Amino acid sequence: MATSRSAVLALSIASLFLLGLPGSVYADTVIRSETVDLLPEGTFENAAVWDLNSWEGYFESDPAQFTSGMVADGHLSFTHVRPEHFTEGTGWALYSPTESNMSLGVPDGGYTWSKGPTIELENFDSSAFFGSDIINVSLLFSFAVPEVLSDDEVRFQISWGTNLQLVRSFAHTQAPIDNMQGNSLVISLDAYNNWTWSDLSDLTVTIDYVSVGGIDDSEVRVDAVGLRVKERSPWSGFENSKALHSTQMEMAPFFDFDIASGSLSGLLITSCGLELGSSGNPGGWVSEAVELPHDQYWGRFHQYGNASASVKIQSSEDGVSWSPGVTINNAESVTAGTFVRLDIAIFEGCLAGARIDLNDPTMTITGSVSGSTADLVSNISVVKFALGSNLVATTSIALGSFSLSVPVGRYLPSAGESLDIGVSTRFQWSSQGNPEVVVVMVEDILLSGGFVVEWDRDPSCENPGSIYLQEDLIGDIVPIRSTCSDDITDVDQLSVSAISQAPDLVAVSIDDGRVVVSQLSEQSGVAPIDVVVTDQRGNAWTTTFDVVVSSVDDAPTHAQLPQEVLVAVGDALTIELEIADVDTPIDDLIISTDISWATIDANNDLVLTPTSVGSFDITITISDGTNVVTGSLSVLA
Known part of the structure; x- marks a missing residue:
């Protein structure tokens, strides 16, 4: 059905544009005149016609982690869900009040040993941290106890301010302890305090070998002690998402003037367009005349190429008597009568083309942004709308509703060519690590300016009589198209369709303009068949005929008997x-x-x-x- 509609619109507008001066013969009656939505898929009711892609950074081959696009529930949405961003750093102790200097810095194999005096370490390297919101805190101990502890004990303690906590002790061990081989012991400190950076800067770690007297069981060796902090951390980046839709342009609400037609003076037709034949003298071109289609209005004038030119719009009500012309600039609205033509003087450069659109085709976009945008870079985080390769509208990703209306007659493709619509978002963030969710919702994209005007009559066909079938026999074929005639469309171009009002009794299909009727097994009765014959402009002839299926009394059946x-x-x-x-x-x-x-x-x-x-x-x-x-x-x- 979509192909038929496209043909209807294309033929209708073509017949309206290819009008000469008075004397042409027109159809007697306008049978249809209405506006046409040039982008019906802009209501987002059909997700299948939109191609979506999301990516990170500059390359579409890198999939996005936090951004996705979706067409659902009658709208297009781009959702950016950025989680909290964490980093985990380890700062190793840089100072020892007990002068246990072999235990400072990163683990390096050198160590301080003790069989009694405490080893105190503090001033953990703050350059390993951002100083942001703290998520959790741990201590890393690179240490060893080379012999079994039978009676003695090794204690790990922390202190800050007036607080003192024992975080781990070792006694009555079954084997030596060795956490100096890149396997530092990790002890969580989350249970002891709701840590702040001030607390951590005041943190002292004490390693105490407690001997019960007599011969010591072993000794404690401390290579290094580190403070590991998981914190929310600053980060930045950007992700993109886009939705693309391509469809055939059903009709073209504009007239592209043929630069090879009309009257030329001092100009040459080149591969570029119209150029001066000789330097120093301006050249002139008076275009062919075009007539305003029924029930439409003139839109804007568009000039293509790099020509320096003076353009006048000449107007006429009868196509014979013309006004001197009114000067017009590129993209200005045209005010004229029923017929117009262009009177252009070219001073230099090349005139590649000229267009007057109809009804001022406009792309109207409505949508909204919800969620949080606090960490988005406002002047870079945007929503863009494109028609073909042309960027036609941009809006910042800012909370609230947005509405855009942009004339786009200059960028529309010709009828039958591909109409490509693109919507893209860029989410550029610079964050302290906080989570953020933002949703860009595009409610609809309307593309106005389209229309259809039809002058035509319905096809005429012979009414088929009733068809009589038996339930157990074959169906029948009813010729339709071969009995038809149409005032414009060739018979072999007429489209025939049929629907059974009783599909559980009789099925119908179309074969080369003939209606094929097939009765269903073990069914009888009367099935009305609705037939529609349409021409290339959508005018229709309809009829209904009956298929009468008589019943047949079938014999009983039984299972096969053994011999x-x-x-x-x-x-x-x-x-x-x-x-x-x-x-x-x-x-x-x-x-x-x-x-x-x-x-x-x-x-x-x-x-x-x-x-x-x-x-x-x-x-x-x-x-x-x-x-x-x-x-x-x-x-x-």
């Missing part, structure tokens, strides 16, 4: 008959056999109970009152 069965005298054998009848209730069937000891049970199965020895041939008869079906088998008793 021979063996049943001992005195025994019983049941054979499932699986009797069915699509037209007759099973209880209305008459089922019988020709031997008394071969009976039919309540399940309509055959029960064999032979009373004497021998070989017996049994016939089973099934009747629905009209059709009789028989089956037979042999019984060896």
Whole structure:
């Protein structure tokens, strides 16, 4: 249907534009005149027609981590969900009040040892941190106790301000302890305080070897002690997301003047367009005349190329008598009568083309921004709208609603060419690590200026009579298009469609302008068939004919019987008959056999109970009152 509509619009506008001066013959009556939405997909009701992509930085091959686009619920949305940003740094102790200097700095294999005196370390390297919001705090101990601790004890303590906490102790160990091989012991401090940077700057770590006297069990060796802090940290970056839609331009609400037509003076037609034939003298071009289509209005004038020129719009009501002309500049609105033509003087450069659009085609965009934009860089975080390769509108990602309206007649493609619409967002942030969610919602994109005006009559066809079929036989083919005529469209270009009002009885399809009717299995009745014949401009002839399907009484069916069965005298054998009848209730069937000891049970199965020895041939008869079906088998008793 979309292809038919496109043809309708293209042909309609073409017939309106290719008008000469008075004397042309026009259709008698305008049968349709209405506006056309040039971008029906701008309501975002069909997600399948929009291609979306999100990426990080400058290259679309790098997928975005925090940004996504989606078409759903009648709108286009770009969602940027940026999480908290953390870094984890470790600052190693730089000062020892106990002059345990071999334990300062990063782990390097050198150590301070003790069998009694405490080792105190503090002043952790602050250059490893940003000083932002603290998430958690740990201590890293690069230390060793080379022998088993039987009676002695090693204690790790921290102090800040007036606070003192034991964070770990080692006693009665089963083996030596070695955390000096790049495997520093990590102890969380989160349970001891809601840490601040002031607290951490005052933090002192004490390693105490506590001996019970006598011979020491071992000693403690301390290579380094580090303060590890996970904190919210500053970061910046940008991500992009875009939505693209391409469709065929159904109609062109503009007139592109043919620079090869009209009257030329002192100009040459080159690969560029119109250029001066000789330097020093301006050249002139008076274009062909065009007529304003029914029920439309003139839009804007557009000049292409680099020509320095003076342009006048000449106007006429009859296409014969012309006004001297009114000077107009590029992109200005045209005020004129029924007919217009261009009178252009070119002083230098090249005139590549000239256009007058109709109804001032305008792209109107409505949307909103919600969430938080505090950490977005306002002058870089934007939403952009493009038509083809032309950027036509931009708005900052700022909280609240936005509405944009931009004339776009200059950028519209010709009918039948690709209309490409793009929407892109750039989320550029500079943050202290705080999470942020922002949603850019585009409610709709309207592209006005389109219209359709039709002058035509409906096709005329012969009415088919009723079709009579039987339910078990084949269908029929009804010629339609070959019986039709149309005032403009060739018969072989007429489109035929059909719909069955009773699709559970009769199915219909179209084959080369013929209606193919097919009755469904085991169905009977009357199915009205609606037929529509349309020409290239959408005018239609309709009719309805009946397909009458008569019923056929089908015979009963049963399962295949065995050729021979063996049943001992005195025994019983049941054979499932699986009797069915699509037209007759099973209880209305008459089922019988020709031997008394071969009976039919309540399940309509055959029960064999032979009373004497021998070989017996049994016939089973099934009747629905009209059709009789028989089956037979042999019984060896």
